[in-house]
Every structure is written in structure tokens, then in C-alpha cells.
């Protein structure tokens with residue numbers, strides 16, 4: 001028989017408030033099916049431990065106004081790093097997910113021990129420059145590639161050109177708890193998905209990745225490769241993909257595929273893409289065609305909302321209706337393609353989500 005999982009009442013309350021800005025005690029009792037005396041006593045203890053704070057009085061239609069409560073941002077903070085081929089993004093966030101400080105470094109990461117020392121030192125200096133912050137739980141690190149979390153191994157990263165790379169080297173350089181996550185999964189965690197949510201997260205950056213969320217949890221798959229949407233074949237015998245196959249979604253829906261010149265800043269490229277009769281506008285039009293096909297395939301496979309994240313998400317937001325229009329003809333089930341949405345967190349999402357892991361772990365064990 002499978003072991004019964006027990007989650008404390010405090011943990012369940014914190015988990016609810018982690019994905020809701022605030023709630024009254026009555027709302028908590030109802031949402032979590034917990035009796036009011038139990039809610040009162042757990043909430044009192046959580047106020048005593050500084051985990052919760054008052055969020056002011058709720059509007060009332062009569063009678064006594066109920067007090068809203070929320071997670072106390074001063075309870076804890078968490079660091080997040082996102083390491084790419086050419087940059088390291090750092091953020092410090094509080095328990096409400098607010099960014100307290102951030103910094104982006106140009107950094108060419110080879111994985112050497114010298115690089116690890118440098119990143120650890122930069123992180124120390126980053127923290128030193130912040131005058132005051134809540135107690136630090138640790139640091140989450142997002143990396144572009146497939147991570148075997150239990151073995152602490154980056155089994156493969158095309159972007160960093162690393163294979164079977166042990167992540168324990170980081171632990172020798174950082175004197176705090178570290179948690180690792182794939183960059184797309186991390187960007188999804190920055191969205192703080194609801195405990196019972198099912199969704200498909202499509203990450204559009206230099207490469208195409210994604211995450212499948214079932215009942216609020218990331219589906220990892222047998223070999224931690226679930227959500228590698230970039231290597232689903234869109235066009236048989238199509239353009240070559242870096243993975244060695246032809247016609248992969250990555251060869252059509254990545255930033256690399258969209259922009260001929262990778263040295264042009266994305267914002268300037270997109271400015272031209274939104275202008276009429278430019279070469280960039282043509283490339284963007286074709287890009288949306290392929291993205292519509294990929295979106296429709298994901299909808300058929302998983303039948304969930306599709307949340308588009310990553311560096312391209314804010315521009316997709318600008319043309320979301322156009323993308324929905326292009327997706328509709330592929331879909332005989334949905335009259336509107338309004339299951340297509342863009343992520344809330346547009347910047348530094350992988351670093352923020354990497355940091356969120358520490359909060360999730362803390363909340364789970366309350």
C-alpha cells in the first residue's frame with residue numbers, strides 16, 4: 001500500500017496563500033475543508049511564528065468586517081540564479097514573490113571550477129550590496145538542459161555544451177542550500193501555479209522548451225525529459241534542428257529560428273517585426289504560423305490552457321489575437337483558441353522560479 005502523505009494544517013494554509021494574494025479565515029476553512037477552530041489555532045500559531053501577517057480588512061456588506069491575511073514577506077527570502085551560455089541573472093525575492101534586488105552579468109559559463117568560484121563570489125557581493133533582507137533560505141539555480149535532480153547531474157545541455165555534468169561543484173562553492181531546476185520548469189514555477197491546476201507551459205527562448213503541469217505539479221517523465229516540446233516534429237523533412245533531426249519545432253519557433261542575426265537585441269528586432277513591409281514582419285508572420293501549429297498540437301495532446309512564457313512571451317502578448325486566429329483552423333474542438341495565454345512574469349522568470357523552489361520546500365515541511 002502506498003504511504004499516506006500527511007501535510008500539516010499550517011502547510012496547507014501556507015500553500016493556499018502562496019498562490020492567492022490574501023484570504024480570510026472563513027475562506028481558508030472553506031477552500032481547504034478544515035474546521036474553523038482548527039483554522040483559528042493554526043493561523044494564531046503562524047502569526048506567532050511570523051509566517052503570516054494581516055492584509056487589512058475586507059469590504060463587508062454588513063456585520064463585522066473580516067480581516068484578510070497573507071504570507072508575511074518579511075518571513076523569508078530566496079536567491080535565484082539563471083545561468084545561460086552568456087549571462088548569469090541573479091534575483092533576490094521575498095515570500096510574496098517581490099523582487100528585492102536583481103543583477104545581470106555577462107558571463108561565459110564553461111562549467112569549470114574557476115567559473116563556479118566566480119559565480120559564488122558574485123553572488124556574495126550581490127547580497128553584500130543589499131542593506132537588509134529577510135532571512136535567506138538558500139539559492140535556486142536554473143540551467144538550460146535536462147537535470148537529473150536526485151543525482152544532481154546536468155545530463156545534457158546543448159546551450160552550455162555540457163554532458164553528464166555534476167552539479168555538486170556548486171555546493172562546494174556556495175555556503176547555503178542549493179536547489180537546481182531546468183530553465184523552462186523554473187520559469188513556470190515563477191507563475192506560482194495553483195495546487196490543482198493543469199496546464200501546458202510553452203517556453204520560447206533561444207531554444208523551445210516547456211513544462212507539463214498536472215494537479216499543480218511538474219510532470220518530469222521517466223527520464224526528466226517531459227515537456228521537450230522543441231523536438232516534436234512540426235514539418236517532416238523540414239529545417240535541420242541542432243539535435244540532429246529535421247523539422248523540429250525548435251527549428252521554427254525558437255528565437256534562433258526567428259532572428260537571422262542573433263547579435264541584434266530582441267526589442268529592436270521586434271520593433272521592426274511590428275512595422276509594415278519589413279523583412280522582420282515577414283519572418284514574424286511565418287513564425288506565428290509555425291507557433292500556431294505547435295500550439296494546436298499541444299492542445300490536442302494535453303487539453304489544457306497553454307501558457308506561453310520565456311523572452312518572446314511579451315511580444316506574443318502583443319499579437320495574441322493573431323496567434324489565436326492562426327491556431328483556430330487546426331482545431332475542430334475549440335471554437336476560440338482562448339486557451340492560449342501569456343505568462344505573467346515576463347522578465348527574469350527562470351531566476352525567480354529557481355528561487356521559488358526554496359519557498360515551496362519550506363512550505364511543504366511546515
Ligand SMILES: [Zn+2]
Pocket residue numbers: 230231241242243244245248249250
Ligand atoms: Zn530537434
